[in-house]
Amino acid sequence: MRRLTIAAAAAVAVAASAAVVIAQPASAETAAFTVVNSWNSGYEGRVTVTNDTPSTITTWQVRLTLPAGTTVASSWNTTHTASGNTYTFTPAAWNGTLASGASASFGFTANGSGQPTGCEINGRACGSFPTPTPTVSTPGSSVPPPPTGTTPVAINGQLRVCGVNLCNQYNRPIQLRGMSSHGLQWFADCYNNASLDALATDWQSDLFRIAMYVQEQGYETNPSAFTNRVNSLVDMAQARGMYALIDFHTLTPGDPNYNLDRAKTFFAAVSARNAAKNNVIYEIANEPNGVSWAGIKSYAEQVIPVIRANDPDAVIIVGTRGWSSLGVSDGATSAEIVSNPVNATNIMYTFHFYAASHKDNYRAEVERAAASLPLFVTEFGTVTYTGDGGVDTASSTTWLDLLDRLKISYANWTYSDADEGSGAFRPGTCGGSTYAGTGVLTDSGTFMRSRIRTPDNFPTS
Ligand code: IDC
Numbered sequence: 310m311r312r313l314t315i316a317a318a319a320a321v322a323v324a325a326s327a328a329v330v331i332a333q334p335a336s337a338e339t340a341a342f343t344v345v346n347s348w349n350s351g352y353e354g355r356v357t358v359t360n361d362t363p364s365t366i367t368t369w370q371v372r373l374t375l376p377a378g379t380t381v382a383s384s385w386n387t388t389h390t391a392s393g394n395t396y397t398f399t400p401a402a403w404n405g406t407l408a409s410g411a412s413a414s415f416g417f418t419a420n421g422s423g424q425p426t427g428c429e430i431n432g433r434a435c436g437s438f439p440t441p442t443p444t445v446s447t448p449g450s451s452v453p454p455p456p457t458g459t460t461p462v463a464i465n466g467q468l469r470v471c472g473v474n475l476c477n478q479y480n481r482p483i484q485l486r487g488m489s490s491h492g493l494q495w496f497a498d499c500y501n502n503a504s505l506d507a508l509a510t511d512w513q514s515d516l517f518r519i520a521m522y523v524q525e526q527g528y529e530t531n532p533s534a535f536t537n538r539v540n541s542l543v544d545m546a547q548a549r550g551m552y553a554l555i556d557f558h559t560l561t562p563g564d565p566n567y568n569l570d571r572a573k574t575f576f577a578a579v580s581a582r583n584a585a586k587n588n589v590i591y592e593i594a595n596e597p598n599g600v601s602w603a604g605i606k607s608y609a610e611q612v613i614p615v616i617r618a619n620d621p622d623a624v625i626i627v628g629t630r631g632w633s634s635l636g637v638s639d640g641a642t643s644a645e646i647v648s649n650p651v652n653a654t655n656i657m658y659t660f661h662f663y664a665a666s667h668k669d670n671y672r673a674e675v676e677r678a679a680a681s682l683p684l685f686v687t688e689f690g691t692v693t694y695t696g697d698g699g700v701d702t703a704s705s706t707t708w709l710d711l712l713d714r715l716k717i718s719y720a721n722w723t724y725s726d727a728d729e730g731s732g733a734f735r736p737g738t739c740g741g742s743t744y745a746g747t748g749v750l751t752d753s754g755t756f757m758r759s760r761i762r763t764p765d766n767f768p769t770s
Pocket of ligand 1: 525560595596632661663688694695696697722727729731
């Protein structure tokens with residue numbers, strides 16, 4: 310990570326025509342530019358604007374010039390316009406007004422590796438803007454070629470977190486919609502070629518979550534067998550162009566640190582085995598409960614480096630307090646995460662809900678949190694939090710409309726024939742060979758299949 314500082318209006322400004330030296334303000338606005346994350350074809354930049362004047366300002370404007378071959382692909386907490394290689398960033402609705410001493414940040418993703426060569430804030434040259442490291446730009450090489458396949462993975466490629474979104478290989482925000490398995494230890498016969506074919510082609514699912522319980526007759530009873538099973542399901546998802554979410558399904562006990570050594574062993578193995586794939590996402594703790602955010606953060610900061618050592622560019626998702634409710638089910642809020650985030654890049658935070666149990670106050674928190682945290686709904690149900698009961702169609706629809714609007718990815722509990730309201734298939738389906746169509750589905754399965762089948766329209770440039 311490189312940090313460059315721009316002291317706007319710190320230098321002497323010269324009027325071009327008469328070489329008159331204009332008196333400088335004693336103080337001014339400043340902007341600091343940081344590369345937060347970078348990859349082969351681009352980087353994520355962040356600019357922090359600080360009001361160093363003695364009075365409140367009500368708006369600001371930052372202008373960055375990028376070298377030829379580098380372009381801004383997307384931005385957040387700001388609106389941008391382009392004129393040639395120069396990009397003008399203006400505030401979003403909420404971050405234009407800055408009291409004296411206050412700061413606001415915005416971010417962008419760039420295609421290409423060239424860092425800004427010029428900067429202005431509020432119309433004044435950023436006098437001390439540093440000379441950037443020269444970059445060699447090969448025309449056309451910084452942007453991936455158009456996809457050659459039509460599956461979600463063929464189109465979107467390696468994912469990364471950009472700002473609060475999940476972005477595809479073109480650095481454009483996307484939403485993945487898919488299904489979660491039930492416990493692999495209980496529903497082994499539900500995950501086979503026919504059922505995954507149906508998920509990929511009939512359901513048009515982008516994503517398959519592999520729920521590997523750790524306790525409850527899961528991983529701890531036979532680590533190598535469960536690790537092999539997860540790996541083979543990753544391969545089956547890959548063969549069908551779906552993303553695979555590897556879920557370390559901790560539930561009871563709720564403190565993930567109880568399973569820290571198991572997590573390190575498991576994630577070392579699956580990340581080494583799957584490092585070269587571009588369809589794997591890691592979910593390191595399903596639903597922490599009865600544990601503080603500090604405890605979860607400490608766990609995450611020990612497990613993430615194990616994955617990164619093998620698979621540096623994969624997206625990793627961190628569970629949150631109160632059964633991954635962002636703390637709400639524990640009487641807390643996402644503010645504890647915002648003020649004390651996990652010290653890692655390219656990560657997201659988990660939110661779970663059960664539509665018949667969790668309603669407006671949870672939705673309000675998700676909307677609030679989504680402005681500053683990258684969120685992924687790795688599990689939700691259309692029913693109550695017990696996993697059973699009838700589908701709450703109204704609440705489920707409101708939830709999914711919200712997630713669609715915010716481009717938050719999701720996986721539904723469960724792609725199984727469990728005899729409970731959340732199971733998508735009628736009991737007994739997994740004993741047969743037919744998974745496609747609606748004839749085998751429950752109310753929840755019918756509802757979810759129609760939401761997931763809605764075309765994705767992933768951006769490809
Ligand atoms: C439930 C299953 C149920 C099983 C129970 C205990 O649906 O068949 O008996 O777990 O293992 C979660 C958990 C998820 C739960 C689900 C529904 O992540 O494991 O599955 N749920 O209760 N969080 C909230 C709800």
